[in-house]
Amino acid sequence: MAVAARKTTSAGRASTSVKSTASRSGSKKNSLPQNFTRDEDVRAYREMLLIRRFEEKAGQMYGMGLIGGFCHLYIGQEAVVVGMEMAQKDGDQVITSYRDHGHMIACGMDPKGVMAELTGRRGGLSKGKGGSMHMFSVEKQFYGGHGIVGAQVPLGTGLAFANRYKKNGQVSIVYFGDGAANQGQVYESFNMAELWKLPVVYVIENNRYAMGTSVSRASAQTDFSKRGISFNIPGEQVDGMDVRAVRDAADRAIQWCRDGKGPYILEMQTYRYRGHSMSDPAKYRSKDEVQKMREEHDPIEQVRARLLKDWKLSEDALKAVDAEVRDIVNEAAEFATNDPEPDPSELWTDILK
Amino acid sequence: MPVDILMPALSPTMEKGNLAKWLKNEGDKVKSGDILAEIETDKATMEVEAVDEGILAKILVPAGTQDVPVNQKIAIIAAEGESISEMVIAAPASAPKASTSPIAAAHVTAPAIVSTPSSVSAYDASSEVPAGTEFVTQTMREALRDAMAEEMRRDGDVFIMGEEVAEYQGAYKITQGLLQEFGPERVVDTPITEHGFAGLAVGAAFTGLKPIVEFMTFNFAMQAIDHIINSAAKTLYMSGGQMGCPIVFRGPNGAAARVAAQHSQDYSAWYSNIPGLLVVAPSNAADAKGLLKAAIRNPNPVVFLENEILYGQSGPVPKLDDFVLPIGKARIARSGSDVTIVSFAIGMTYALKAADELSSQGINAEVIDLRTIRPMDIETVLASVQKTGRCVTVEEGWPQSGVGSEISAQIMERAFDYLDAPVMRICGKDVPMPYAANLEKLALPTIGEVVETVKAVCYR
Numbered sequence: 001m002a003v004a005a006r007k008t009t010s011a012g013r014a015s016t017s018v019k020s021t022a023s024r025s026g027s028k029k030n031s032l033p034q035n036f037t038r039d040e041d042v043r044a045y046r047e048m049l050l051i052r053r054f055e056e057k058a059g060q061m062y063g064m065g066l067i068g069g070f071c072h073l074y075i076g077q078e079a080v081v082v083g084m085e086m087a088q089k090d091g092d093q094v095i096t097s098y099r100d101h102g103h104m105i106a107c108g109m110d111p112k113g114v115m116a117e118l119t120g121r122r123g124g125l126s127k128g129k130g131g132s133m134h135m136f137s138v139e140k141q142f143y144g145g146h147g148i149v150g151a152q153v154p155l156g157t158g159l160a161f162a163n164r165y166k167k168n169g170q171v172s173i174v175y176f177g178d179g180a181a182n183q184g185q186v187y188e189s190f191n192m193a194e195l196w197k198l199p200v201v202y203v204i205e206n207n208r209y210a211m212g213t214s215v216s217r218a219s220a221q222t223d224f225s226k227r228g229i230s231f232n233i234p235g236e237q238v239d240g241m242d243v244r245a246v247r248d249a250a251d252r253a254i255q256w257c258r259d260g261k262g263p264y265i266l267e268m269q270t271y272r273y274r275g276h277s278m279s280d281p282a283k284y285r286s287k288d289e290v291q292k293m294r295e296e297h298d299p300i301e302q303v304r305a306r307l308l309k310d311w312k313l314s315e316d317a318l319k320a321v322d323a324e325v326r327d328i329v330n331e332a333a334e335f336a337t338n339d340p341e342p343d344p345s346e347l348w349t350d351i352l353k
Numbered sequence: 354m355p356v357d358i359l360m361p362a363l364s365p366t367m368e369k370g371n372l373a374k375w376l377k378n379e380g381d382k383v384k385s386g387d388i389l390a391e392i393e394t395d396k397a398t399m400e401v402e403a404v405d406e407g408i409l410a411k412i413l414v415p416a417g418t419q420d421v422p423v424n425q426k427i428a429i430i431a432a433e434g435e436s437i438s439e440m441v442i443a444a445p446a447s448a449p450k451a452s453t454s455p456i457a458a459a460h461v462t463a464p465a466i467v468s469t470p471s472s473v474s475a476y477d478a479s480s481e482v483p484a485g486t487e488f489v490t491q492t493m494r495e496a497l498r499d500a501m502a503e504e505m506r507r508d509g510d511v512f513i514m515g516e517e518v519a520e521y522q523g524a525y526k527i528t529q530g531l532l533q534e535f536g537p538e539r540v541v542d543t544p545i546t547e548h549g550f551a552g553l554a555v556g557a558a559f560t561g562l563k564p565i566v567e568f569m570t571f572n573f574a575m576q577a578i579d580h581i582i583n584s585a586a587k588t589l590y591m592s593g594g595q596m597g598c599p600i601v602f603r604g605p606n607g608a609a610a611r612v613a614a615q616h617s618q619d620y621s622a623w624y625s626n627i628p629g630l631l632v633v634a635p636s637n638a639a640d641a642k643g644l645l646k647a648a649i650r651n652p653n654p655v656v657f658l659e660n661e662i663l664y665g666q667s668g669p670v671p672k673l674d675d676f677v678l679p680i681g682k683a684r685i686a687r688s689g690s691d692v693t694i695v696s697f698a699i700g701m702t703y704a705l706k707a708a709d710e711l712s713s714q715g716i717n718a719e720v721i722d723l724r725t726i727r728p729m730d731i732e733t734v735l736a737s738v739q740k741t742g743r744c745v746t747v748e749e750g751w752p753q754s755g756v757g758s759e760i761s762a763q764i765m766e767r768a769f770d771y772l773d774a775p776v777m778r779i780c781g782k783d784v785p786m787p788y789a790a791n792l793e794k795l796a797l798p799t800i801g802e803v804v805e806t807v808k809a810v811c812y813r
Contacts, residue, residue, distance in 0.1 A: 056386050060404055063361020064424065095556070127593035134591035143559055143596070148583050154549045155584055158556020165512070165538065165562060188549025195544070279364045279397040326385070350594035351628050353652040 033244035038311045044086065044243045045303040046321050048078035051102040052300060053329045054111055055274075058101065058118055062278050066337060067118045071132050074102035076273035079299035080205055081106040083246025084173055087254050091168065095143040095156040096175035098133035103175065107140040111328055115336035123339040127346055150183030152176060153202070157189040160200035160263070171199045171257040179210025181224050187231075190263070194231045199257035201250070202228075202265045205240065207272040212284035224267040233263050240268030241297040271297065355435060356405050358428040360414070360421045361392060363399045368423055370394045374416040381409045383430065390416075390427070407432045473767075475736035478684035481643070482676075488669035496638040496670050497527050497603075497659065500645035501565060503675070505535055508563065511649055514541035514554060515567030515604075524569045525605060525664055551577030551602070555584045555654075558600040563649060568604035571620050571658065577602075585654035586629030601648045603657035606634070607699060607749050608786055608797060610662065617786035619750035621697070624656040625726040625759070631680055632726040634658040636701035638668040640724055643678030651680060658726075660699045683730035685737070689719035692807050693737040695760055696747040697723040700798070703779070704747045707803035714804075716811055726756055731763050738764055742773035743810045747803055752780040774810035779803050 036044065055073045062071050074081075077099075085106040088094075096103045104114050109125065117124030118132050125135040133147040143159060146152040156174030163170045180186065181204050193200050204224045208215055215222050225235035234256070238249040246268065253264035271293045275282060307313040363370065373391040377383055384406040392399045403409075410431035414421055421427065491499070505511045512535075517524045519532040519542040532540040543550040547568065554564040568574040574581065585598045607619035624632045631653055635641040641659070648655040670676070686701065687708050696704040701722050708718040719737050723729060738744050744764055746757030757778035764776050782796045 053385065056402055056404075059402065060361070063363075063399075063401070064359060065362050065365070068365045093560075125593065126591055126595070129593050130591040136588070136592035136596045138595055143556070144588070144592070146584070148579055151552060151579060151584055154552025154580065155556035155559070157549075158553035158558075159560060161553055162557040162560040162562050165557070166560075185548045185552060188544075188546040189553065191544055191546065192549060192553060275397070275399070278399070280399070281396065282398045350590045350592075352631070353589065353597050 033239075033242060033248045036244055036247075036306075040086065041303055041306055041311060042313075042321070044079075044082055045300065045307060045318075046325065047082045047085075047106060048243065048300045048303065049321065050111070050325045050328060051078045051082070051105050053325050054105055054115070054332065055101060057329045057333050058115065059274070059278070061115075061119065061333060061336070067132070068120065069131055070098065071118065071278050072099040072276065073274045073278075074099055074272075076293070076299075077205060077207060077240070077268075077270045078102060079243040079246055080203065080240045080268045080270050081175075083243040084201075084203060084250045086243075086247045087250030088171070088173065089254075091141060091170045092254070093141045093143055093156070093159045093163075093170065093172045094175070095152045095159060095172070096145070097149065097152055097177060097180065098145070098147045099177070100133065100135065100145045104135055104137070104140075104142055104145075107137065107142045109135070109137050109140050109142060111332040112335040115332040116339050119336040119339070120341065121336060121339035122342045122346070123335065127350075128342040129346065129350065150176060150180040150185050153180065153183070153186045154189045157193050157198060157200055160193065160198035160257075161196065163199050164196065169258060171201060171254050173201050173203060173254075175203045175205055177210065178204065178206040178208065178215050178219065178224060179213070181206075181227060182210075182218060186227075190228055190231045190233055193263040194228070194233050197260060197262040199260070200263045201253045201257055202233075202263060204265065204267045205270055206267055207270050209272065209276070209284065211276040212281065214284065225265055228263070228265045233265055235265030235267060237267045237269060240270035241299045242302060243299055354432070355410060356407070356430045357426045358389065358401065358404065358430060360423050360425045360427050361399060361401060362423045363392065363394055363397050367394060369420045370423070372414050372416060372418045372421050372427065373398070375412060377409045379409055379412050382433075383407065383409050401427075403430060405430055407435070410435075473732045473735040473739065475685060475733040476682045476730055478682065481678060482671045482673070487672040489672050490667050491638050491642075491670045492665055492667050493635075493638040493641045493659070494525070494527055494529075494664040496642035497645055498529055498531070500642045501528070501649070502531060502534065504646055504649040505531070505539060508649075510561065511563045511565065512539040512541065513565040513567060514543050514550060516543055516545055516569050518542060518567050523567070525661060527659075527664070528567065547573050547576035548580065552580040552584060554600060555580050555598055558585070558598045558654075559588070559596055561599070563599045563601075565601045565603060565649060568602065570609075570616060570661075571604055571606040572616050572618055574602065574604070574620070581624070581630070581654070581656065582627055586627050589653070590629060597652050598654045599652045601645070601655045601657050603645070603648075604659060605661040605664070606658035607660055608662075608781070608793075611788060611790065611793060612786075613788040614785035619748070619781065620656075621658060621726050621748065622750050622755045622759075624658075625729070625756060626754075627727075629654065630727060631655040632658065633680060633724065634698040634726055635724055636663065636696075636698050636722050638666070639670045639676075640678060640684070640722070642670055643676045644680065644724060646675075646677045647680050650677070655680070658698060663699055678724075681725045681728045681730060683733040684722045684724055685719065685733070686722045687718065687720040689717040689741070691717045691741055692743040692745065692811055693719050693721060693734065693741045694745050694747060694803065694807065695721045695723060695734055695757075697726060697756070699749060700747040703798050703800050703803050706800045707747075707807065710800065710804050711807055714808075714813075716807060716813065718807060723756075729759070729763075731760070731767070734760060735764065735768050738768050739771045742771055743807075744772075744776045745779060745803065745806050745810060746776070747779045747798060749781045749797060751783055752778055753783065755780055774812065777806045777810055779806055
């Protein structure tokens with residue numbers, strides 16, 4: 001499947017704005033992002049669309065009773081993970097929370113395996129034993145998939161510790177939300193990461209709501225790029241709906257880490273269109289707010305518009321991408337629906353090595 | 354092909370809901386992701402999105418309809434130009450449901466009562482040290498240090514981190530000299546941040562490094578217990594066997610002396626409750642060395658419970674190049690025929706002294722040192738109980754759901770017919786540890802209690 005061809009390096013692109021990054025005061029928004037090449041726009045469009053369609057399908061399959069338990073969709077936030085991924089190199093690790101489907105697809109993990117894990121089938125990436133929130137891939141350097149809010153932050157800092165220990169030049173990309181950003185273990189991690197100059201990019205996906213609690217109702221400091229100030233960790237706020245801005249910032253942050261300068265914080269200002277999980281009262285924000293975001297800032301539509309206007313791609317060319325993505329998602333859904341459940345003997349395996 | 358839109362479920366328990374409103378009308382063009390309708394229950398709302406692009410050909414359930422069953426067909430999307438006249442609008446579609454797994458159900462049968470286990474055999478620890486081996490006398494502190502140093506020499510992936518492990522040489526001097534030999538990259542002083550550094554070490558272990566995490570005491574590890582259990586113990590299972598966590602969490606556990614309630618808890622039973630963890634609790638220097646080396650080499654997370662009072666106690670340690678003991682095997686510390694005393698860690702101090710005293714009163718007690726709490730070598734205990742017909746457990750931890758409770762339950766289930774008396778537990782008293790010297794003494798088990806209890810089960 002063509003999804004897997006990923007992780008090209010970002011070498012060769014001029015990185016013009018390195019200087020502006022080291023602002024230790026945080027929160028500086030950078031000037032206009034560097035434009036993508038045509039191929040980069042096509043790639044970003046395709047990858048974001050794949051995540052969007054995958055998530056829509058997951059939502060539908062949940063509604064049909066094929067997926068159980070918790071299911072947290074990434075719809076609206078696609079530019080964050082795709083832009084980050086476009087700046088990473090092979091071997092850089094990714095770790096995130098339970099809203100993880102998009103990250104896994106962006107890492108190049110097989111959508112069939114992800115969807116089959118959602119349906120709890122034997123062909124799932126965790127053999128059906130992890131579910132929506134718990135998948136891993138040693139091959140793609142994806143370290144989960146963690147269900148305890150904030151727990152992935154010290155774990156991801158540990159991946160960076162291992163990189164420094166092994167002197168392998170790799171960078172750990174640790175995603176967490178605006179809700180997790182208030183967990184104590186995040187600051188324990190910040191302290192150690194800067195103290196030991198660990199190569200870790202903390203990507204705070206600020207989608208404005210921790211379940212149903214808006215940032216302003218939960219956070220004394222709502223500028224998350226400043227959360228590292230007392231540890232001397234640089235940070236910046238990024239338009240997380242613009243995949244170009246994400247990749248620009250990711251380039252700077254990852255380079256900072258690779259140069260041995262320690263951790264870096266990126267606050268991605270993004271938005272979740274769907275509920276926190278499938279069962280969401282939708283009372284904590286207005287429908288207009290959601291609608292406005294979808295109409296004016298949709299990350300995929302932005303790229304789509306560029307492809308049509310700037311790159312003169314035809315509607316048919318985009319339809320071909322849509323069709324290819326749809327086929328991948330349908331194939332994943334088909335597989336996840338028909339794949340058998342795990343053998344009962346699997347209950348007792350993988351407890352100890 | 355027309356596509357059926359079904360009434361979705363908002364949760365696995367939802368059976369029906371209300372169709373609040375339609376956002377598209379019949380004949381409207383829709384594309385994948387467009388919101389078609391809103392569904393409501395008493396607890397949540399959900400938007401129904403188009404599954405495909407096409408025309409909303411037919412709305413089958415009007416807005417405002419209450420109690421629409423999940424999976425009922427509510428609308429049909431047709432491809433552009435597709436005729437909908439012949440579309441069948443009849444019965445609710447039968448959406449594929451996750452099977453309820455009849456195979457799994459068949460496996461849930463009542464456990465067989467095996468009150469006369471035929472072939473349990475005790476583990477023979479006597480072969481662990483080859484005949485003629487020379488012994489050196491070491492404190493448990495030195496034995497633990499040597500175990501770590503030997504493993505760090507053997508494997509560059511092994512490192513130790515914790516509070517005061519490096520320059521201070523260990524809060525209890527267990528890491529004495531390690532910084533000098535291995536340097537600050539591998540002997541890492543951490544800030545006072547248990548939750549953070551335990552999680553960090555687990556993350557490092559996911560990549561294949563083999564961290565030893567020293568907790569200054571296991572009381573402080575409660576700050577980190579989420580990572581020990583949720584991150585370290587469960588990841589192998591949650592990843593379908595892909596990602597292991599070779600890590601050792603070690604440090605003093607249980608009561609020291611006069612340190613009061615927050616510094617005196619025994620966590621043996623807590624950690625022994627967790628599948629995915631190994632729990633080791635040695636009682637002497639030789640076991641401490643052989644088991645710590647085994648724990649460091651083990652590919653699983655190991656909780657290694659030491660005891661501050663035992664650190665300074667000396668014992669013979671085999672002088673071998675590579676002395677590694679098996680995890681999960683008990684040791685018969687003293688053979689006997691009248692009663693079985695099962696204990697571990699500092700509990701062995703009471704058990705062995707009580708056995709001496711009982712011997713002078715004509716009762717020949719067999720004393721078993723569990724050494725590993727999980728997986729528990731229950732076979733060795735059962736084999737002994739088959740011989741003696743009586744069992745007393747000894748631990749410093751609390752009684753409810755304690756290690757002794759588990760042993761007692763296993764014996765009742767698997768050796769009931771062999772019992773001549775109820776299994777009795779000697780535990781720490783069911784109170785927070787007091788500070789006052791006299792009260793602290795009362796809170797802990799005593800040799801006298803063990804002696805009296807053994808005599809009681811022997812009807813003496």
